[in-house]
Amino acid sequence: MSRRAATLAVTSILVLVLGLVGALIPVPYVALTPGPTTNTLGKSEDGKPLVEIEGRQVYPDQGHLNFTTVAYQGGPGNRLDLFTALRGWLDSQTAIVPEETVFPKNETVKQVEQENTLQMQNSQQLAVAAALKELKIPVGNTVSVVSVEKGMPADGRLRKDDELIAIDGAKVGNVDTVKAAIQKRKPGQKVSITYERDGAERKVDLTTAPSLSDASQGVVGVVLQDSFKFPIKVKISVGEVGGPSAGLMFSLAIFDKLTPGSLTGGRFIAGTGTITPEGEVGAIGGIQQKMIAARRAGATAFLTPAGNCAEAAADVPKGLRLIKADTLHSAVTSLDALRTGRGTVAACPTS
Structure with a gap:
């Protein structure tokens, strides 16, 4: 082998090694992917209703009101490598976001998880309050x-x-x-x-x-x-799921259980959105991944916070109808219209 050929061979090997090493370098990004969905009208792992209500008559509904989640990979102490991040950027179902989007600076993973757990607990209380207020029950x-x-x-x-x-x-x-x-x-x-x-x-x-x-x-x-x-007792069992984004779906499940008939009309409805005691629906993160998760699970309609409508409408999965929800009341009104065929189903505007 000539000196020139040997030099080229060594250089190529060095470039390959450096490329491989570079691909394994940790980067401050997090990969968001579609997570599990759970039917708030269904049962928890112990066979009990996911939403249990005592002190008032409840009514069954065979449909679905699923809350959606986002799974993540990466974060402080377990960062993605560059290769995984690049692969995620090329995957339409994955969002690669800066680490501080999920883990704020100066907060540990444990602190974020504790905050998410507290947010979930708080969202359940807010959901009960919103549903009872919508039903004109004093809180x-x-x-x-x-x-x-x-x-x-x-x-x-x-x-x-x-x-x-x-x-x-x-x-x-x-x-x-x-x-x-x-x-x-x-x-x-x-x-x-x-x-x-x-x-x-x-x-x-x-x-x-x-x-x-x-x-x-x-x-x-x-x-x-x-x-x-509250004048009634409401227990919601969701395991280790954290964050506030299931608030709207909890409120709808409580409202549905406390009113005669079926709010879903037997349909598979999924959705997301935070909730306030006054029933206002707030925007959330990971809307694309949540829509994908909902459609995979079988949902045909997706309740979308008004603040997420533009992003959601830009890339909605085939077969999934977006329903705009700016308040609990508007969500209930749209589901009534969807079930009966009378009235207007609020839609996320498309460009």
Whole structure:
């Protein structure tokens, strides 16, 4: 072999080795893929209804109201390699997103999972509240402290199970309004919190600290949840699924079970969307993967948050009809129209 041929051979091998090594380099991206779907009108693994209601008559529905999920691969401590990320970019059913989209900076995987679990628990309470309000059944509401972060302004001042009454004299509505009121303050500014503990009303003035996710926002270091007083008992069993995006489907299942007849008309309906106690539906992430998961499972209609309509309509799976849902009431109205053939089924506009 000539010196030139030998040099070319060695160079080629080096390029190949470097390419292989480069392909295995971890990259700060996460792969999102279609996850499982679960029928909120069905049964959990122990054979009991996924949504159990006590204290009021319930009505059966043989159709489906499935909530959808997104599976992920990657994240801190288990990053994707470059080859896997590139392969995901070429796959129409996979979304490759920056790591901080799923795992915010300065938060561990465990912290994110804990937050997702709390969001799921909170979304269930919000779903019950929204469904009962839609049915004109009275609901009481409080905001309570779940935990207090050590070393933060609320440490030693507030504690678990304290019920917040007012922020700077303004009556507390729900967790979102409390967060918004506190985060309006810049770090170092004071906030006055009125709360109830052991049946007694108290007041504490706290100086806000900078948020880890946004140093321009003030925080006091508490994790909060909406607590409601319901006239009936509702239990939702979903296993280890986390996040708030099943709220709309939980609300629909509760509404369906508490009203005579079938909301689905026996159809396979799937969907997604967060829910507020007032029944407002919020946008979510991973809409493309959730639509794919729904169609794979057999869904023919998909309830889509209004804020996700444009993205969803741009690449909807064949055979899946998108129904726009901006509120629980509009979702119920559209499902009624779909079942009866009377009225209007709200649709996501197409370009």
